[in-house]
Amino acid sequence: MDPMCANYAPTRPDRLRAVFGVSPERDDYVDDSYPGHVAPVIVGAGGARRAELAVFGLIPPWSRDSRNFRQCYNARSETVGEKPSFRHAWKSRQWCAVPADGFYEPNYETGKAVRWRIESADDEPLVIAGLWERWRAPTGQWSTSFTMLTINADAHPLMSRFHAPGDEKRSLVLLEPSQLDQWLQADLEQAQQMLRPFDPAAVRCFPAPRPPRAVKPKA
Numbered sequence: 690m691d692p693m694c695a696n697y698a699p700t701r702p703d704r705l706r707a708v709f710g711v712s713p714e715r716d717d718y719v720d721d722s723y724p725g726h727v728a729p730v731i732v733g734a735g736g737a738r739r740a741e742l743a744v745f746g747l748i749p750p751w752s753r754d755s756r757n758f759r760q761c762y763n764a765r766s767e768t769v770g771e772k773p774s775f776r777h778a779w780k781s782r783q784w785c786a787v788p789a790d791g792f793y794e795p796n797y798e799t800g801k802a803v804r805w806r807i808e809s810a811d812d813e814p815l816v817i818a819g820l821w822e823r824w825r826a827p828t829g830q831w832s833t834s835f836t837m838l839t840i841n842a843d844a845h846p847l848m849s850r851f852h853a854p855g856d857e858k859r860s861l862v863l864l865e866p867s868q869l870d871q872w873l874q875a876d877l878e879q880a881q882q883m884l885r886p887f888d889p890a891a892v893r894c895f896p897a898p899r900p901p902r903a904v905k906p907k908a
Contacts, residue, residue: 697792711740733873806897
């Protein structure tokens with residue numbers, strides 16, 4: 690697991706249809722997603738695309754209780770083919786794209802962690818490279834889950850600004866919208882070659898602190 694992006698804004702159904710031509714089976718997913726939440730991913734379907742709702746945080750086939758999502762929401766591209774949690778999905782080429790209206794990272798430039806939002810500079814959804822997996826519960830029920838792929842960002846002019854001082858800097862892999870079908874149909878070598886830094890000019894970022902929690906009235 691790569692402790693990086695644990696919070697993002699899934700793209701809403703109307704934008705999924707308009708931009709990607711896919712529709713999830715339900716539209717009652719949250720606007721502010723964390724590991725364990727259900728959100729849409731785009732997967733390949735016989736040369737076409739389809740949207741599927743999946744748990745944010747990959748649950749390996751061998752998991753006993755499905756709690757692995759707590760540690761498997763990001764996967765390091767350098768070791769994804771070797772780690773037991775991700776190896777099956779990677780070698781089976783279970784690519785997915787995670788559509789996002791933005792994602793969040795901590796910035797420490799003020800001396801303390803401040804949540805920042807990163808979103809597309811042209812107001813279109815971001816396309817995050819990911820992997821999906823299926824897990825069968827002891828009851829026999831199947832569920833789909835996913836992880837986001839990351840790469841080193843120590844030299845990236847934008848993503849190197851995030852995370853605690855001294856920590857390795859990491860970045861999600863943002864695909865160009867035109868690369869979506871190429872990603873979903875890639876072989877292993879092609880997929881590895883697509884895990885590259887994104888153009889910082891393609892996004893905008895700004896502080897986006899979490900709103901204060903509402904104070905419950907006293908009884």
